Amino acid sequence: MxxxxxxxxxxxxxxxxxxxxxxxxxxxxLLSDIxxxxxxxxxxxxxxxxTRGTGLRGYAPPAQRSSTRVIMASALPDMTxxxxxxxxxxxxxxxxxxxxxAGIKHLNRLENVIARAEWNDAEIGEGLLCDQDGNAVxxxxxNLFVVEGATLLTPDLTRCxxxxxxxxxxxxxxxxHAVPTSIEHISLQRVYNATEVFLVNSVxxxxxxxxxxxQTWVPGAVTEKVKQWLEEDDAAAx
Amino acid sequence: MxxxxxxxxxxxxxxxxxxxxxxxxxxxxLLSDIxxxxxxxxxxxxxxxxTRGTGLRGYAPPAQRSSTRVIMASALPDMTxxxxxxxxxxxxxxxxxxxxxAGIKHLNRLENVIARAEWNDAEIGEGLLCDQDGNAVxxxxxNLFVVEGATLLTPDLTRCxxxxxxxxxxxxxxxxHAVPTSIEHISLQRVYNATEVFLVNSVxxxxxxxxxxxQTWVPGAVTEKVKQWLEEDDAAAx
Numbered sequence: 001m002x003x004x005x006x007x008x009x010x011x012x013x014x015x016x017x018x019x020x021x022x023x024x025x026x027x028x029x030l031l032s033d034i035x036x037x038x039x040x041x042x043x044x045x046x047x048x049x050x051t052r053g054t055g056l057r058g059y060a061p062p063a064q065r066s067s068t069r070v071i072m073a074s075a076l077p078d079m080t081x082x083x084x085x086x087x088x089x090x091x092x093x094x095x096x097x098x099x100x101x102a103g104i105k106h107l108n109r110l111e112n113v114i115a116r117a118e119w120n121d122a123e124i125g126e127g128l129l130c131d132q133d134g135n136a137v138x139x140x141x142x143n144l145f146v147v148e149g150a151t152l153l154t155p156d157l158t159r160c161x162x163x164x165x166x167x168x169x170x171x172x173x174x175x176x177h178a179v180p181t182s183i184e185h186i187s188l189q190r191v192y193n194a195t196e197v198f199l200v201n202s203v204x205x206x207x208x209x210x211x212x213x214x215q216t217w218v219p220g221a222v223t224e225k226v227k228q229w230l231e232e233d234d235a236a237a238x
Numbered sequence: 239m240x241x242x243x244x245x246x247x248x249x250x251x252x253x254x255x256x257x258x259x260x261x262x263x264x265x266x267x268l269l270s271d272i273x274x275x276x277x278x279x280x281x282x283x284x285x286x287x288x289t290r291g292t293g294l295r296g297y298a299p300p301a302q303r304s305s306t307r308v309i310m311a312s313a314l315p316d317m318t319x320x321x322x323x324x325x326x327x328x329x330x331x332x333x334x335x336x337x338x339x340a341g342i343k344h345l346n347r348l349e350n351v352i353a354r355a356e357w358n359d360a361e362i363g364e365g366l367l368c369d370q371d372g373n374a375v376x377x378x379x380x381n382l383f384v385v386e387g388a389t390l391l392t393p394d395l396t397r398c399x400x401x402x403x404x405x406x407x408x409x410x411x412x413x414x415h416a417v418p419t420s421i422e423h424i425s426l427q428r429v430y431n432a433t434e435v436f437l438v439n440s441v442x443x444x445x446x447x448x449x450x451x452x453q454t455w456v457p458g459a460v461t462e463k464v465k466q467w468l469e470e471d472d473a474a475a476x
Contacts, residue, residue: 020348021355047295052351057285057312059347059354059378074295097370098334101348108346109297110258110339113290116297117259132335140297 001038003031003046004234005202008165013048016104022052023067033071040073045203047072049107077203085210085219086125086199090188091115091140095131095160103163112140126199128191128212131160135185142199142207143167146191147222151180153194166200166230173229179222196220205230239276241269241284242472243440246403251286254342260290261305271309278311283441285310287345315441323448323457324363324437328426329353329378333369333398341401350378364437366429366450369398373423380437380445381405384429385460389418391432404438404468411467417460434458443468 003009010027017024034046049070055062081087093115101108115127126139138144138161145154145167152174157163174181191197197209197217206227208219241247248265255262272284287308293300319325331353339346353365364377376382376399383392383405390412395401412419429435435447435455444465446457 020352045295057283057310059350061351061355072295093338096334096336096339098336098349099370100331100352101334106348108348110344110346111336112297113299114258114338117299132337 001035003034005165005169006031008169009048009202012105012165013050016106017050017067019104020052020106021061022050023065025050025067025069030069030071033069037071037073043076044073045076047074051107079204081125081210082204082207083219085208085217087123088139088199088209088212089119089121089124089127090213091118091127091129093118093129094134095129095137097132097159099159102160103157105162105164116140126207129161130188131185133185134188136188136191137161139199139201142201142204144186144191145170145198145200145226146186146194147196147220148190148194151182152222152226153182153184153186155186156183164201166202166205169230169233170200170206170226173233174226177225177229179225196223198223198226205234239273241272243403243407244269246407247286247440250343250403251288254344255288255305257342258290258344259299260288261303263288263305263307268307268309271307275309275311281314282311283314285312289345317442319363319448320442320445321457323446323455325361326377326437326447326450327357327359327362327365328451329356329365329367331356331367332372333367333375335370335397337397340398341395343400343402354378364445367399368426369423371423372426374426374429375399377437377439380439380442382424382429383408383436383438383464384424384432385434385458386428386432389420390460390464391420391422391424393424394421402439404440404443407468407471408438408444408464411471412464415463415467417463434461436461436464443472 014024037046051068053062053066053068093111095111115129118127126142128139129137131137136144137155143154143164145152154167171181192215199207199209206223208223209217252262268286275284289306291300291304291306331349333349353367356365364380366377367375369375374382375393381392381402383390392405409419430453437445437447444461446461447455
């Protein structure tokens with residue numbers, strides 16, 4: 001059984017559980033759950049949810065700290081837009097600021113649900129979320145990268161957004177290949193002006209943006225290189 | 239069967255479902271659910287949860303819009319601190335700003351869960367939440383009122399917080415009795431300096447703050463009057 005980038009997913013799960021005061025299940029327990037799923041669905045997306053467990057009415061955590069885990073299998077999504085690029089909606093909803101939770105992959109994603117309900121057009125694959133000040137933050141289910149000159153930039157996620165593992169893999173891999181990277185607040189105008197723009201997540205990998213409102217791009221050289229490096233890294237991890 | 243302030247609860251549920259794009263169940267359906275609970279637990283707290291229903295993995299709303307409702311009964315809480323006043327913890331967690339969701343009584347309350355986990359002392363009945371700028375916003379499960387001179391103030395909830403129905407009842411009832419009210423941003427220092435401070439929610443009613451960090455209060459005249467007016471209104475509503 002090969003769980004792609006298991007170590008990174010596990011570290012993220014562990015760190016985020018810790019930040020939220022949730023007991024993280026043991027790796028062996030999770031791997032055993034996944035093995036059970038893999039025996040029935042050998043090639044699928046696995047989603048792991050860890051909850052704080054059950055308690056009484058009210059916000060107080062249960063006296064006995066124990067978590068509940070939900071391990072779900074889903075079919076791999078249709079990935080034709082991975083090559084052609086994705087048509088992206090600019091979301092009207094703007095992400096709120098909560099530094100205490102920013103970066104964490106938690107389940108309080110009402111903002112994303114509201115934003116995702118803004119479009120119902122099968123031609124649109126993702127929505128771009130901006131923050132209260134109009135900086136681009138991420139897709140509703142993906143992290144954002146833009147190319148400015150020779151530099152690969154990704155938004156600062158200390159006020160909102162989810163710091164996904166593929167975002168970190170891209171940053172690490174770029175560094176390995178001496179591509180300068182920068183994490184900063186990126187205005188929407190800078191996104192429009194960027195020479196290349198792509199999204200990433202664990203399921204899709206690199207997802208070039210083809211169109212955002214009236215701006216269009218074709219997948220560029222940096223995007224292609226990052227994609228190739230990630231695929232080489234995937235192959236090495238197997 | 240008497241469901242206290244049913245009309246207000248229903249209006250709040252309806253408005254908040256609408257704001258979130260969730261189908262609100264018909265009043266008759268909810269009343270029938272509550273009647274079923276009341277036949278077994280005549281005197282209890284009823285909690286109504288309406289969800290967006292079931293869907294596939296991802297943030298997209300289900301194609302068929304239909305909601306799921308959960309109606310729960312809980313025992314009435316111990317209310318001795320309603321008379322003596324409540325000892326309040328000042329939460330370290332500060333509420334984030336999300337104007338698109340502020341005021342709505344939704345279930346994305348990870349902030350409240352994190353804040354409530356800050357204390358584990360049975361002597362402390364509630365926690366006071368401030369916003370990113372250090373203004374007092376609310377309790378973790380209650381709205382806040384402070385008395386300054388002859389005016390009854392409650393925090394502005396356009397950036398964060400839940401606009402509960404008892405908060406609105408207090409504002410309405412104060413107006414009926416010619417007590418000047420004001421909704422504004424209220425710094426923590428103004429709370430400390432206030433002559434009277436109390437919390438409200440649907441289950442507890444009026445809950446005077448006895449202590450907040452090093453500041454102490456005894457239930458004052460305005461608090462007592464508001465409490466009496468609410469109880470008169472409760473009696474009239476039966």
